[in-house]
Amino acid sequence: MRTFQRFLIAFWLLVNYGHAQTLTIVHATVIDTVTGRTVPDRTVSIRGNRIVRVTGDTRVPVDEGQVVDARGKYLMPGLWDMHTHVYFDRTAADGTDLILPLLLVNGITGIRDMGSELDPVLHARAEIAAHRLLGPRMFVSGPMLDGPKSQYKAAIAIATPEDGRKAVAMLTSRGVDFIKVQSGVPRAAYFAIADEAKREGIAFEGHVPDAIRAREAVAAGQKTMEHLIGIFEASSPDEDKYLGGNKGPGMFLASYDAAREARLVRLLAKYRVWQCPTLYWERGQWLVDDIDYSKDPDLAYADHTWVSSQWPEAQKSILRSLDTDPLTVRKQFVEHELGIVRRLHEAKVPFLAGTDTPAGVDVIPGISLHLELQRFVAAGFTPLEALQTATLNPANFYGRRKDFGTVEAGRIADLVLLEANPLTDIANTRKVVGVVADGRYLSAEELSEMRAKLKRRAAR
Numbered sequence: 001m002r003t004f005q006r007f008l009i010a011f012w013l014l015v016n017y018g019h020a021q022t023l024t025i026v027h028a029t030v031i032d033t034v035t036g037r038t039v040p041d042r043t044v045s046i047r048g049n050r051i052v053r054v055t056g057d058t059r060v061p062v063d064e065g066q067v068v069d070a071r072g073k074y075l076m077p078g079l080w081d082m083h084t085h086v087y088f089d090r091t092a093a094d095g096t097d098l099i100l101p102l103l104l105v106n107g108i109t110g111i112r113d114m115g116s117e118l119d120p121v122l123h124a125r126a127e128i129a130a131h132r133l134l135g136p137r138m139f140v141s142g143p144m145l146d147g148p149k150s151q152y153k154a155a156i157a158i159a160t161p162e163d164g165r166k167a168v169a170m171l172t173s174r175g176v177d178f179i180k181v182q183s184g185v186p187r188a189a190y191f192a193i194a195d196e197a198k199r200e201g202i203a204f205e206g207h208v209p210d211a212i213r214a215r216e217a218v219a220a221g222q223k224t225m226e227h228l229i230g231i232f233e234a235s236s237p238d239e240d241k242y243l244g245g246n247k248g249p250g251m252f253l254a255s256y257d258a259a260r261e262a263r264l265v266r267l268l269a270k271y272r273v274w275q276c277p278t279l280y281w282e283r284g285q286w287l288v289d290d291i292d293y294s295k296d297p298d299l300a301y302a303d304h305t306w307v308s309s310q311w312p313e314a315q316k317s318i319l320r321s322l323d324t325d326p327l328t329v330r331k332q333f334v335e336h337e338l339g340i341v342r343r344l345h346e347a348k349v350p351f352l353a354g355t356d357t358p359a360g361v362d363v364i365p366g367i368s369l370h371l372e373l374q375r376f377v378a379a380g381f382t383p384l385e386a387l388q389t390a391t392l393n394p395a396n397f398y399g400r401r402k403d404f405g406t407v408e409a410g411r412i413a414d415l416v417l418l419e420a421n422p423l424t425d426i427a428n429t430r431k432v433v434g435v436v437a438d439g440r441y442l443s444a445e446e447l448s449e450m451r452a453k454l455k456r457r458a459a460r
Helices: 003-017 089-105 118-129 161-174 187-200 214-220 249-254 258-271 279-286 304-321 327-346 367-378 383-388 392-397 426-430 444-459
Strands: 022-031 038-047 050-055 066-069 074-077 079-084 108-113 137-140 144-146 155-157 179-181 204-206 224-226 274-276 415-418 432-437 440-442
Touching: 022 415, 038 074, 079 089, 079 367, 079 392, 089 108, 089 118, 089 304, 089 432, 089 444, 108 432, 118 137, 118 161, 144 161, 155 161, 161 179, 161 187, 179 187, 187 204, 187 214, 214 258, 249 327, 258 327, 279 327, 279 367, 327 367, 367 383, 367 426, 383 392, 383 426, 415 426, 432 444, 440 444
Parallel strands: 022 066, 022 074, 079 108, 108 137, 144 155, 144 179, 179 204, 204 224, 224 274
Antiparallel strands: 022 038, 038 050, 074 415, 415 432, 432 440
8 A cells, every 4th residue: 555545544544533433513504405595503413424413502512522613614415526437547546545535625525436447446435435445435337338449448348239238237246336338339239238227226327329319318217418418419400410420519509409409308307317417527628728727726636647648638639529610619519518508407307516537637536526516507507506416416316315415313424514605606615624524524624734645645
């Protein structure tokens, strides 16, 4: 185990096992993620990893363990990033000692990992659950199921229906939480994957593959659609032509049909197909030549190899695929995406906040989730509705409202303490001054020390 990993684990044990598993937060203003009310001067009592009481009685008995004075602070459920890749290809080596702790210090206490190397991600999920590793709780797919010529290491190449069935059976037997499909899965194999997932009783989520129409993915039972893929295509009379994979922003805009989009939106609403649009990543992808990440004030948290080699290489690769669409068209398309999200939201299609971190250029783990919430607001969500995409909605998505999503008695103690109200300005989610992860508290001082250590790790 590397030195930095040893430090983090030793730090976590020192901070969180040096006292009894009892925590009391007093004088907090609790954010109700259902109604948007803020309830001042609450006392939140935690035993083990569960909230046992939320009351207006600020008197603290002597046996209430560690006491945190949250006067003037806002307490809300921990955030979820619902599209991550912790152990993915070239950044996999940074998963344990940079990506996972970066997520946590930014208030992200839960993630859905959408494609990682199988053994490392299963190991990390177990170690975090056992409090031997510092990071958010994890729901994982293991490697993605992609086409026969996948460019990704964290993927299983699928050429035939039998390949798809075997992959689903193997991953299910290893204990993954869901199956992730990528864009390259062949048509016949996709339907075999859907059938096998149904037979195994496991959800399948991810991209609408290039060979599949969005309405077919809905009929097959795909639970989520990532990056708005499939919606662009279905909103055009040229949808069938796009099945061959030749498509792009300029084509989508030129052939956009609002009536076709409206029909698909109604279908997605009827079957409650969850959308994870990764808007911050989408903006960065389409405008990759117009954004100067060297001026990002949070660049110090990005591993130096990402900045020096991986991001420049990714920029060149993305630009090669955009050579037919000028920047003005791509800017128009980014605004078009916000419009799609607004119309889906108005139709009551459910949303999840996700970032694709760290796969994108300047998509820094943890920080990017806060920027994603700001993009939801830009798409017309209220601050409460944006906050729900990363708190209440993940709890609903997993059918675990009794565990997550609100600050109530009986819920798991995954919490974030903020110094300002995110319901008045969604950017205030960044002002994290305390994190409770599975009942264990990290104070502002401890978070500051961890951030300093993570900057030094990133610069190594």
